Amino acid sequence: MQNNKRVLKGTHFEMGNWACTEGAIAAGCNFAAGYPITPASEVANRLADRLPQVGGTFLQTEDEISAICSAIGASWAGCKAMTVTSGPGISLMQENIGFGVSTETPLVIVDVQRFGPSTGVPSVGLAGDIVQVARGSHGDYQIIALCPESPQEMFDLTIRAFNLAETYRVPVFLMADGFIGHMREQIVIPEADQIEIKQRKIAEPAESVLDRQDFLDVNVAPMPVFGRGLKAHVTSSCHDEHGMRNLSDPAVMHRYAIRPIEKICTHRDDIIQVQADCADAQIALVTYGTVSRSARAAARLARKEGLKIGTLRLLTCWPFPDKEIRQVAEQVDDMLVLENNMGQLYPYIKAEAAHACHVSFLGPQTLGQIHDPEFIFSHIKELIA
Amino acid sequence: MSTSTHPLKKYTRSHIMRTTTCPGCGIGTVSQAILRAIDELELDMDDFVFVSGIGCSAWIPSPFYNADTLHTTHGRPIAYATGVKLGLPDKHVMVVSGDGDLTAIGGNHLIHAARRNIDLTVVLVNNGIYAMTGGQTAPTTPRGLTTITSPHGTLEHTFDISPMIAAAGASFVARWTTYHPRQMTRSIKKGIQKKGFALIEAVSQCPVQYGRASNLGDAVSMLTYFKDNSVRISKTQKMDAAELQSKIVVGEFVDTEKAELTTELAQVKNKLRASP
Numbered sequence: 001m002q003n004n005k006r007v008l009k010g011t012h013f014e015m016g017n018w019a020c021t022e023g024a025i026a027a028g029c030n031f032a033a034g035y036p037i038t039p040a041s042e043v044a045n046r047l048a049d050r051l052p053q054v055g056g057t058f059l060q061t062e063d064e065i066s067a068i069c070s071a072i073g074a075s076w077a078g079c080k081a082m083t084v085t086s087g088p089g090i091s092l093m094q095e096n097i098g099f100g101v102s103t104e105t106p107l108v109i110v111d112v113q114r115f116g117p118s119t120g121v122p123s124v125g126l127a128g129d130i131v132q133v134a135r136g137s138h139g140d141y142q143i144i145a146l147c148p149e150s151p152q153e154m155f156d157l158t159i160r161a162f163n164l165a166e167t168y169r170v171p172v173f174l175m176a177d178g179f180i181g182h183m184r185e186q187i188v189i190p191e192a193d194q195i196e197i198k199q200r201k202i203a204e205p206a207e208s209v210l211d212r213q214d215f216l217d218v219n220v221a222p223m224p225v226f227g228r229g230l231k232a233h234v235t236s237s238c239h240d241e242h243g244m245r246n247l248s249d250p251a252v253m254h255r256y257a258i259r260p261i262e263k264i265c266t267h268r269d270d271i272i273q274v275q276a277d278c279a280d281a282q283i284a285l286v287t288y289g290t291v292s293r294s295a296r297a298a299a300r301l302a303r304k305e306g307l308k309i310g311t312l313r314l315l316t317c318w319p320f321p322d323k324e325i326r327q328v329a330e331q332v333d334d335m336l337v338l339e340n341n342m343g344q345l346y347p348y349i350k351a352e353a354a355h356a357c358h359v360s361f362l363g364p365q366t367l368g369q370i371h372d373p374e375f376i377f378s379h380i381k382e383l384i385a
Numbered sequence: 386m387s388t389s390t391h392p393l394k395k396y397t398r399s400h401i402m403r404t405t406t407c408p409g410c411g412i413g414t415v416s417q418a419i420l421r422a423i424d425e426l427e428l429d430m431d432d433f434v435f436v437s438g439i440g441c442s443a444w445i446p447s448p449f450y451n452a453d454t455l456h457t458t459h460g461r462p463i464a465y466a467t468g469v470k471l472g473l474p475d476k477h478v479m480v481v482s483g484d485g486d487l488t489a490i491g492g493n494h495l496i497h498a499a500r501r502n503i504d505l506t507v508v509l510v511n512n513g514i515y516a517m518t519g520g521q522t523a524p525t526t527p528r529g530l531t532t533i534t535s536p537h538g539t540l541e542h543t544f545d546i547s548p549m550i551a552a553a554g555a556s557f558v559a560r561w562t563t564y565h566p567r568q569m570t571r572s573i574k575k576g577i578q579k580k581g582f583a584l585i586e587a588v589s590q591c592p593v594q595y596g597r598a599s600n601l602g603d604a605v606s607m608l609t610y611f612k613d614n615s616v617r618i619s620k621t622q623k624m625d626a627a628e629l630q631s632k633i634v635v636g637e638f639v640d641t642e643k644a645e646l647t648t649e650l651a652q653v654k655n656k657l658r659a660s661p
Binding site: 057209 | 398399400408430434438447448451452453454455456457458461464465466467468469470471472473476493494497561650653654657
């Protein structure tokens with residue numbers, strides 16, 4: 001259906017993938033590239049329909065490598081750009097995600113995760129990429145990854161992903177999965193003027209790039225966007241503050257690698273969001289993404305029986321919420337980490353919490369199925385006994 | 386004492402004083418052909434975005450050209466350039482890279498960009514070998530040639546790039562050697578002006594790697610080889626396959642007008658904007 005509006009104000013009953021698309025367009029996305037893949041295709045399908053209606057461009061590429069590269073190219077051309085895929089696509093994109101990190105490119109990558117390894121089970125959700133999005137490209141870097149738990153959050157956090165990408169000039173992941181991507185639920189879209197939208201800072205003209213800092217500023221260098229006579233020099237090879245390649249000076253190599261990391265770490269308090277509901281809890285259920293819904297239901301069941309069970313939900317998985325996990329660990333006796341995988345984030349959580357409380361892991365009763373709240377509850381009772 | 390300045394120096398970043406190319410390399414000839422084409426068309430460097438990949442020829446625009454330059458990962462410059470062009474449809478977006486970058490690791494992007502007929506100008510420098518990494522065999526290496534990764538001779542057949550990209554749907558395809566800098570400049574001018582996908586295959590000498598592998602020797606003898614073995618496309622109709630076997634067919638393979646992607650996209654958007 002034809003609709004030239006960027007913000008579809010109202011109450012909708014739609015899939016998470018629909019909400020993600022509308023969040024992107026509401027955030028000002030005007031370029032998307034993608035390659036068909038289950039369970040993410042609905043995002044690309046709707047972007048292909050919606051983007052031209054609001055003056056944007058959708059490109060179906062020959063593969064996921066081309067999708068991430070053209071999205072980065074479009075971002076340098078001044079667009080708010082995104083791509084969307086699932087695990088196999090992320091694996092293909094990894095080298096060029098590193099390019100986005102190295103060149104400080106604002107970009108949103110939506111990962112509607114699926115059951116792996118390899119081609120696995122396309123239509124079944126699994127939090128299979130939660131570590132590969134932070135550690136999968138070669139070299140040392142930090143990334144931002146947000147974890148929605150509902151179709152509503154696929155709208156809200158997609159907007160936040162674009163805002164963080166623009167604010168910090170970085171690639172940002174939205175880590176959905178096949179469950180919430182395909183789940184239909186109520187989605188409330190506010191008035192356009194109620195949605196906060198961030199825009200990147202843009203560099204000023206200079207005689208030469210040597211007179212300007214285009215890269216490696218912990219407080220985010222204005223971006224020398226193409227097409228404005230700024231004569232930007234952009235390379236993913238080791239470069240200095242001006243973007244000029246330098247493969248011989250160890251001091252430049254050091255700055256090239258650590259400044260983009262420091263940029264994210266310095267601003268971690270602004271980036272990291274968690275939801276802690278464990279004021280008087282003895283046991284905290286630590287989750288992110290879809291499984292958070294089961295954790296809340298299990299905590300409710302337990303509280304009905306008088307057990308002091310709380311929840312800690314990571315809305316931001318990367319940069320890692322180390323401080324927030326430590327704070328909760330120091331309040332509780334037990335932390336039970338619930339992930340819809342074999343425990344990918346568990347070692348990271350344990351490293352922050354094990355000094356203060358007992359930490360254990362619980363995967364779903366059957367891998368690839370959402371945790372049954374009763375199953376979690378019976379495990380809690382065993383833990384207490 | 387008066388100083389003289391190269392007439393194309395105005396197009397390069399003033400603080401870049403040296404090149405990374407070996408003595409006798411053909412890249413300087415190709416680079417001058419590009420800048421002379423821009424000069425003769427009286428275009429400004431701010432009208433362009435240059436995108437390159439990995440390999441010797443990817444260093445033609447970056448860091449030298451005083452313009453927006455994007456130096457990308459191996460094989461992907463056309464994919465990056467596609468996004469740049471879709472974001473800045475009014476700019477000339479030029480890809481400059483080598484045969485290994487654009488036809489081996491990046492071959493899929495090359496044929497699909499030609500199929501889309503997106504308005505890019507691709508200058509593909511074909512030296513028939515992986516030069517920067519030390520002389521390994523490439524999809525463009527002549528069959529039989531001994532290289533460090535084909536010590537018993539290259540067993541595989543050779544990509545004939547220009548006809549392949551013509552078949553994939555490009556609007557403009559030309560091939561010249563570094564022995565033909567004037568013709569190459571004219572074709573680059575046509576490629577820039579063409580609203581559609583344009584490929585200029587620049588067969589270029591690499592005396593250090595290819596010259597050693599082929600025993601063709603130094604730059605002058607390689608250029609002499611190009612001169613003696615180049616055949617105009619118009620003359621090939623009367624030649625049989627055996628005669629053409631070791632020849633370099635030069636000239637314009639395609640020069641046509643057809644629907645171009647960014648123009649079509651703009652029309653779709655205008656139509657959607659006008660409809661209620």
